[in-house]
Amino acid sequence: LKQMLWGLIVICTCQSVKGQSNLSKKQRPNIVYIMSDDHGYQAISAYGYGLNKTPNIDRLAKEGILFTRATVTNSLCAPSRAVLLTGKHSFVNGKVDNEARFNWNQDNFAKQLQQHGYQTALIGKIHMDGLPQGFDHSAVLIDQGEYYNPNFIVDGTKKQLQGYVTDLTTDMAIDWIKNRDKEKPFCLLYHQKAPHREWLPALRHLSAYTSMTVPEPKTLFDNYANRGSAARTAEMNILKHMNWAGDNKIPPALMDELGIKEYLNWDKAAFNNNLGRMTPAERATWDSVYNPIMAAFKKKYPSMNDQELTRWRYQRYMQDYLGTVAAVDDGVGRMLDFLKENGLDENTIIVYTSDQGFYLGEHGWFDKRFMYEESLRTPLLVRYPAEIPAGTRSDALVQNLDFAPTLLDYAGITVPKDMQGASFRKLAGGKEKKWRDVIYYTYYEYPSIHMVKRHYGIRTDRYKLIHFYYDVDEWELYDLEKDPEELNNVYNDPTYTDVKKTMHKKLTATRRHYKDSEENDQRFMPKARRK
Numbered sequence: 001l002k003q004m005l006w007g008l009i010v011i012c013t014c015q016s017v018k019g020q021s022n023l024s025k026k027q028r029p030n031i032v033y034i035m036s037d038d039h040g041y042q043a044i045s046a047y048g049y050g051l052n053k054t055p056n057i058d059r060l061a062k063e064g065i066l067f068t069r070a071t072v073t074n075s076l077c078a079p080s081r082a083v084l085l086t087g088k089h090s091f092v093n094g095k096v097d098n099e100a101r102f103n104w105n106q107d108n109f110a111k112q113l114q115q116h117g118y119q120t121a122l123i124g125k126i127h128m129d130g131l132p133q134g135f136d137h138s139a140v141l142i143d144q145g146e147y148y149n150p151n152f153i154v155d156g157t158k159k160q161l162q163g164y165v166t167d168l169t170t171d172m173a174i175d176w177i178k179n180r181d182k183e184k185p186f187c188l189l190y191h192q193k194a195p196h197r198e199w200l201p202a203l204r205h206l207s208a209y210t211s212m213t214v215p216e217p218k219t220l221f222d223n224y225a226n227r228g229s230a231a232r233t234a235e236m237n238i239l240k241h242m243n244w245a246g247d248n249k250i251p252p253a254l255m256d257e258l259g260i261k262e263y264l265n266w267d268k269a270a271f272n273n274n275l276g277r278m279t280p281a282e283r284a285t286w287d288s289v290y291n292p293i294m295a296a297f298k299k300k301y302p303s304m305n306d307q308e309l310t311r312w313r314y315q316r317y318m319q320d321y322l323g324t325v326a327a328v329d330d331g332v333g334r335m336l337d338f339l340k341e342n343g344l345d346e347n348t349i350i351v352y353t354s355d356q357g358f359y360l361g362e363h364g365w366f367d368k369r370f371m372y373e374e375s376l377r378t379p380l381l382v383r384y385p386a387e388i389p390a391g392t393r394s395d396a397l398v399q400n401l402d403f404a405p406t407l408l409d410y411a412g413i414t415v416p417k418d419m420q421g422a423s424f425r426k427l428a429g430g431k432e433k434k435w436r437d438v439i440y441y442t443y444y445e446y447p448s449i450h451m452v453k454r455h456y457g458i459r460t461d462r463y464k465l466i467h468f469y470y471d472v473d474e475w476e477l478y479d480l481e482k483d484p485e486e487l488n489n490v491y492n493d494p495t496y497t498d499v500k501k502t503m504h505k506k507l508t509a510t511r512r513h514y515k516d517s518e519e520n521d522q523r524f525m526p527k528a529r530r531k
């Protein structure tokens, strides 16, 4: 008996030693975390919006789980990435907006995986200064990155690569797995720049996508009535605030000829810089597709009214946006095939998501930032046949806050206590039904491009309460069951008095739970604006 007890003690001590996962070496799954930039769930065919076809991303839905109501905590690029890495809200990890510095010295889940014997890599867009920490290898774009012949920082050294960014990112991601140390499990963060503005598709997709007609959303001509001032003053309307040259690809010379003025003073420069990166052969192919479109526009423009122009600009926007998604989907296909061919498909957790959602013309908008559904939600699909039944759908209120704890949980690593998210491993595996009933959201980047006011709020299964602050003090309440498009703020509607009360109570409790406060709201304002 004594010997047995000693044996037990030895086993237990070995397992809890730092550097060991709670799982045996063989069991530890690999992780391929795929994240694109600004990929709205509406542009994934598995979500059923009928805008485009993404057969490869859809494979993840068929073979794994699709979350219909996954959300982010702060709908902006760099803050979302900071939440992913740290498992903490923006006001805790410090990266509240695209400008704030991200402190790489703080803990992140890649560092945890590394400390527990995983080999890790980060390839593609990260949008944060400083050498990434937690990765054995990194090849990242500079800031937003470029579509054609982009610059990468490979393990600290800048290099210009030849080719199309989405394909290059996929090539590097696959090569890294090929050349890995086969004795160790791996975690790869494979982050696409696409479909971020200014939406330059790969040459192979130009013809098909520029000739498609995309269905219009019901709210394309939203007049922002029955809401607060935030929706009315935001600058992300397709007709009024989208760039003509950079975004819609109208050559600067044609803009001049037609008397179209830049809305942002870098519009023409963006067009020239983006297309200027192409080789002469690439440019010739591009021109062969876009020149006829622009010639037709030149004829039509003088007689177009605002409605016609909105429609034209919406089509131009969506054609290029969906065109860039096509290469992302090709990349997912190549990755899935590669994993399968190499016998890695059973023991690898594959995640597909975006850094946030995006407006594809809903409310007349592009961009994100708001706590309204299209930008609050993000696509999320996970494939892991060892645990997740094929073809599962879940409407649970999971968030990007949960990625770090979930992935650590799958790897058998104890989740650090200060991470604020929760592991959705059991939920995804169908082993648990219980889940949070409220999510918390914060947004800070104002005043800034797109002028979306600072706000925070909560969303439950049915309701959403938002507080816009800083230069206003406005509340909005939405009944998502009766008003899924969020066109009617019912905050002052007497029939919602009780709901309002309950939601306020929940908001206070949720702010307290995550350790957010008015002091925090103040702390992240420019000094001159603080109380």
Ligand code: SGN
Residues within 6 Å of the ligand: 037, 038, 076, 077, 078, 098, 127, 144, 196, 197, 198, 243, 367, 368, 449, 450
């Ligand atoms: C740029 C874009 C914005 C976009 C931000 C943040 N303008 O500023 O439309 O919201 O990036 O995007 S652009 O004219 O410069 O393209 S994020 O995804 O990186 O947060």
Ligand code: CA
Residues within 6 Å of the ligand: 037, 038, 076, 077, 196, 355, 356
């Ligand atoms: Ca983004």
